[in-house]
Amino acid sequence: MALFFLIPLCTALATGYLFKKSTDEIAYLAGVFAAISLILSLILAPWQIQFGLLIIVFMITNKLLQENDSKQTQITRKTPRETK
Numbered sequence: 001m002a003l004f005f006l007i008p009l010c011t012a013l014a015t016g017y018l019f020k021k022s023t024d025e026i027a028y029l030a031g032v033f034a035a036i037s038l039i040l041s042l043i044l045a046p047w048q049i050q051f052g053l054l055i056i057v058f059m060i061t062n063k064l065l066q067e068n069d070s071k072q073t074q075i076t077r078k079t080p081r082e083t084k
Helices: 006-021 025-044 047-077
Strands: none
Touching (some): 006 025
16 A cells, blocks of 8 residues: 555645644645645545545534434424414
8 A cells, every 4th residue: 555645644734733833824825735735645545545534424424414303303393482
């Protein structure tokens, strides 16, 4: 398994740290560079890692949809207030 995806990932982590610690305009540039590096590392990652991330995203999305659905059913089960 090629580990070339670790180079942009480490770069993204380093620039992300710089983004959190800096307060001037260089922070915005570092944030953009970190986002681009993170996307590039995800593209270069082996299929096993991409597949694992996809499964994690599906599980989190399913959980969030279930929570949202339960909130919706709680709202619709309440009886409306009576007006006088």
